[in-house]
Amino acid sequence: MICNNLTVSPKGHLRFAGMDAAELLCRFGSPLYLMDEQRIRQNCQTYYNAMKAAFGEAALPLYASKAASFMEVYRIAESEGMGIDVVSCGEIHTAKKAGFPMENAYFHSNNKTDADIAFAMENGVGCFVADHPEEVLAIDAIAAEKGITQKILLRLTPGIDTHTYEAVNTGKVDSKFGSAIETGQAEEITKLALDCKNVRLAGFHCHVGSQVFDSDTFLRSAEIMLKFIAAIRETYGFLAEELDLGGGYGVRYLESDPEIDIAANIYEVAAFVKEQCKALNLPLPAIRMEPGRSIVADAGITLYTVGAVKTIPGYKNYVSVDGGMGDNPRYALYESPYTVVAAEKMNEPCSVLYDVVGRCCESGDVLQPAVSLPASMKRGDIIAVLTTGAYNYSMASNYNRIPRLPIVMIKDGDCRVVVRRETLDDIIGCDL
Ligand SMILES: *Cc1c(COP(=O)(O)O)cnc(C)c1O
Numbered sequence: 001m002i003c004n005n006l007t008v009s010p011k012g013h014l015r016f017a018g019m020d021a022a023e024l025l026c027r028f029g030s031p032l033y034l035m036d037e038q039r040i041r042q043n044c045q046t047y048y049n050a051m052k053a054a055f056g057e058a059a060l061p062l063y064a065s066k067a068a069s070f071m072e073v074y075r076i077a078e079s080e081g082m083g084i085d086v087v088s089c090g091e092i093h094t095a096k097k098a099g100f101p102m103e104n105a106y107f108h109s110n111n112k113t114d115a116d117i118a119f120a121m122e123n124g125v126g127c128f129v130a131d132h133p134e135e136v137l138a139i140d141a142i143a144a145e146k147g148i149t150q151k152i153l154l155r156l157t158p159g160i161d162t163h164t165y166e167a168v169n170t171g172k173v174d175s176k177f178g179s180a181i182e183t184g185q186a187e188e189i190t191k192l193a194l195d196c197k198n199v200r201l202a203g204f205h206c207h208v209g210s211q212v213f214d215s216d217t218f219l220r221s222a223e224i225m226l227k228f229i230a231a232i233r234e235t236y237g238f239l240a241e242e243l244d245l246g247g248g249y250g251v252r253y254l255e256s257d258p259e260i261d262i263a264a265n266i267y268e269v270a271a272f273v274k275e276q277c278k279a280l281n282l283p284l285p286a287i288r289m290e291p292g293r294s295i296v297a298d299a300g301i302t303l304y305t306v307g308a309v310k311t312i313p314g315y316k317n318y319v320s321v322d323g324g325m326g327d328n329p330r331y332a333l334y335e336s337p338y339t340v341v342a343a344e345k346m347n348e349p350c351s352v353l354y355d356v357v358g359r360c361c362e363s364g365d366v367l368q369p370a371v372s373l374p375a376s377m378k379r380g381d382i383i384a385v386l387t388t389g390a391y392n393y394s395m396a397s398n399y400n401r402i403p404r405l406p407i408v409m410i411k412d413g414d415c416r417v418v419v420r421r422e423t424l425d426d427i428i429g430c431d432l
Contacts, residue, residue, distance in 0.1 A: 002252045002339055002386060003298040005036050012347035014384050015016040015023045015066075016301050017410040021343045022382050027406050029421065030382075031323035033393055035068075037076065039409040040300035040389075044080035047291055050263040054270035062106055064292030065091055071098035072409060072418035073296070085290050089119045096123050105286070108152070108245075110177050111135075117142045121150065128152045129244070131178055136193050143198035152351040153205040153244055154179065154193060156186045158196040158224040160208045160217055178206070181228055190232055201238065203285055204229065207246025210293060213258050215265045218245055219272050226273070226301045230280040230361045244288035245269070247255070251297040253337045253387050262294060293390040300389020303327060303343065306381040307359070317354045318375065321383050324358010325365040326402045328385065328392045332364045343382040348374035354382060360400050393419070401427050 001007070007015045014021040025032055047061035062083040065074065074095045077084055083104040088090050096102055103126035104368040110131045119141055120128065130152045143150040153176035173212050193337045195199040208221050222245060229240045232415070249262055253353035266289070277284050302319035311317045316321060330336040338357050342348070350372035358365040396404045403422035 002255055002257075003039075006301075006386065007297070013346060014343040016384075018413060019410055019415065020177060021301070021303055021384055023342075024408065024410075024415065025266065025303045025305070025382055027419070028406065028415070030303065031321070031327060031405050032194060032303045032404050033110050033327070033388065033407045033419075034301050034303065034354055035296075035389055035409050035418075036299045037404070037405055040073070040076055040296055041080055043291075043295045043299065044077065044082050046262050047295075048081055049291065050266040051287065051289060055273070056269045056284065058286035058330070060104075060245075060286070060288055062104075062269055062288055062290045063162050063295050066394055067292030068296040068300070068392075069094055069394050069406060070419045074098035074100040075347070077295075083288070084159065085292070086125070088118075089116055092120055092123050108155075110196060112138070114138055114142060118146075121148065123206040126151060127202065129155050129416055130193070130199075131155050132188075133179075133189050133192050136189060136196060136199065140196035140198045145266070145267045148266045149200050151202050152199045152244060153203050154186070154189055154201065155207075156181055156228065158206050158208065158221040158228075160224070165176045165262065181224060186228060187232070187235075191236065194236060194289065194365070201240075201246070203240035203242030205244035205246065205288075208248065211250040212248045213250045213260055215268045215272075216235050218265075218269045220244075221245065222269065222273050223276055226276045226280055226282065233282070234287075239283070240259050240285055242288060243273075243285040244290065245294075247290035247292050247294075247308070248423065249291060250292040251293055251387060252392070254339055260290075269292060295390075296428045297387050297390035300387070300392065302385045302388040302392065304385070305381045306377065306383055308379060308381055309354075309377050317352060317382065319354040319371075319377055320359060321356065321367065322359055323402075323405065324360050324367060325362065325397075326358070326360060326399050327396050327405050328388060330391060331366050331368055337387070338368045338382055339386040340368050341384050341386070342373050342426055343384040345374045345376065345381065348376065351375050352377070356385075361404070362399075398422075398427060403427055 051059040063077045064085040069247040088107045105125045106127045107125045157178040157180045159173045160180045173180045179189045308320040325332045352375045355369045356367045406421040407419040409418045
């Protein structure tokens, strides 16, 4: 199947991380997110080991925690030696409460409020990735009030089109993120940051997109960023010590998606970066990469119970499940593809096409259209959606006042609830 943590038992049941999916659903209730701890750790180790070997000891991968943010994932990231990206006070609070060493946290976002900035400083966030000039000034002013010097990187847009989906394409000149090199705004913000007394500019950041399957975009953006670093040294005598190349390596949602050798890609980027540095006579900066999706996506699946199977003769068939856009809004948002299977009928031929839809009062509540499933589908069957570890729980909502799902973490045949199921009282918890 699409990931080697997925197998099928002799009786045709889906097994995930060595466990029978149907048994876990029975034990922990429906619907349910499952996560494979070993897989998260292996994904961290792939980045950590390849980056240290290819770029040297100063390099560090940062887990972009917006992909899946809950306390246990920060504990796992810490124990694997990863830094983290955070994008809000909520993520900062979660990481801090989990005991994550906040000096290894990088604070992103294209709009940090004064309150966010103060909160991040009070919680010891090591580095801010500043997006635009007014934010640099706000960070400087708040750092001055607190009597500290705040390390920052500047987010630049290298002007690259990744040809992926528009909503996840973030490196183009007209992006809402960062300051563009092409327009001269990147140089202006650099000059501004260098003049600020309470920020220490450590270097530059770019993040050009998501779900990319080769290193081409990383090579092109690295080239532009390194040329910019060389030009800035020439003009201002400032030598960037850190270069953050962002995240974005893709994962397999479908059998037809390419397999990507991330370690080999990192070596390829490193060889190119070293060659460029040599040509530009620059010392190799401390490299950061920010994988989110490729750390957690294939470490997660979601299980649902079928409530209704509906056939509209001459039109289409529906399978309705007890979850939907509340726990996975990605098809509704981006038309994201997913592999969907009948978890207890893995050995039956899939001969009928069904739209697998959720329970929300919203026609757009589709998990995946036109899925091949067995003709025997009926109420009570179990549906598994694969590769849901990234941007599912973290994008979940309470639309229709449906409680959010729990996350059960599997490790070596043991299961533990790391995020409990929301209760109906949680739903009214903020109501007065
Ligand atoms: C979302 C994001 C990432 C992670 O992207 P993935 O595609 O999940 O690897 C990294 N850096 C920044 C700044 C981001 O916004």
